[in-house]
Amino acid sequence: MKISELLAFVTVVETGNITQAAERLNRVQSSISHRIRSLEDNLDVTLLDRKADGCSLTAQGQILYDYARKILNLADDCKNNISCSKNRQINIRIGIIECLPPYIVSALIDLGHDLGWNIDISVGNTISLLKAFDHNEFDAVIIGAGFSNTQHTSSTLLTSELVIITEKDYPDIKDLSALDGEVFLLSSKKCATTTRNYNLLFNEARITPKRVVECGSYPVLFSSIAAGKGVSLVLRCSISSEVQNKIKIHELDGQFNDFRIELVYRTDAMQIEGTKFKGIMNSVFQDPRLNAPGY
Known part of the structure; x- marks a missing residue:
């Protein structure tokens, strides 16, 4: 049974004849008749007593009508809820x-x-x-x-840790003061978090950088480090496996691990x-x- 067939059947019952049902549903009479016959063939019963002055329900037709009204109401509720859920999308x-x-x-x-x-x-x-x-x-x-x-x-x-990254052949950093006079690279000078971390590093290790260079993005920063153009302080989890194979990672401790x-x-x-x-x-x-x- 299709919704369109049930709708045609209920409309015929409520209007009293196929002609008025066709007008209400904006369908031709043959379409309404076809849908009623399809229901009767599917259920192997006669649903309507067809007379010159209109149609009336058989006993089986009354059973289907009661169920059809419930099914159509549920279908309407379903469509309304789906429509409302679209409007309520987060x-x-x-x-x-x-x-x-x-x-x-x-x-x-x-x-x-x-x-x-x-x-x-x-x-x-x-x-x-x-x-x-x-x-x-x-x-x-x-x-x-x-x-x-x-x-x-x-x-x-x-909560993660910061690390120093350098070119692959850079010697192990045993003391942060060894970074004094280096070129430091960062993604953006507008990044307050990075600026704060660099100031912390410079003050704690008494580092005076040769200069601080803004790269504009992390991909440019990592490629510049790999090319030996400077060193950088970055969040460990920002390093991809591809980048990791091209650079050297130096561990830090203390407040840099927080x-x-x-x-x-x-x-x-x-x-x-x-x-x-x-x-x-x-x-x-x-x-x-x-x-x-x-x-």
Whole structure:
């Protein structure tokens, strides 16, 4: 039985004849008659007593009519709920710092697909992302810890370590002071997190760099390091296996092992409850690749 056949049958019963049913459904009479006959053939019964003054239900026709009304009502409810769900689709705007590996962005895109969310992702630096968040341009931002304030709702997503990277043949760094006078490369001078970490490194090791060069992006930074154009301080998980094979990684300790990434998110005006959203974001950062280089 098809919905169109049940609709034709119910309309004939309610209008009293095939002619009026055809007019109501904007169909030709032969189409309505064909659908009624199809139902009768399928069920092997006569559903309507056809008379000159109209149609009336047989006993079997009455049984089908009662079920048909329920089926049609359920079909209408189904269509209405699907339509409403489209209108209620969750839209989330997320900003994310560029030092995180690209598979995090891919995971967020996959998450949106799996949950049926529209997730718009923008990549930037901590200060610009937080400023945009405060201007209601994002529902959540994933940034370096230490820049949000007490008015923000935040949660730590990841604690990782920073490492020094150099060209492959660079000698082992036994003392950070050995980096004095080196050219230091960074992706962006606008990145407050990177600037803070570099200042910490320079002050702790009493390093005066020959110069600090802005590369504009992480791919350019990594290729420049591999070519021996300088050294850099980066988050360990940002190093891909391809990059790892072309550079040398030097471990750090102390406060450099406590680099934190945090989620700043709205508790109001967002289409999903804050605790649930935080849990979903935390699940993205359970990726084991974040704990070792060479993704």
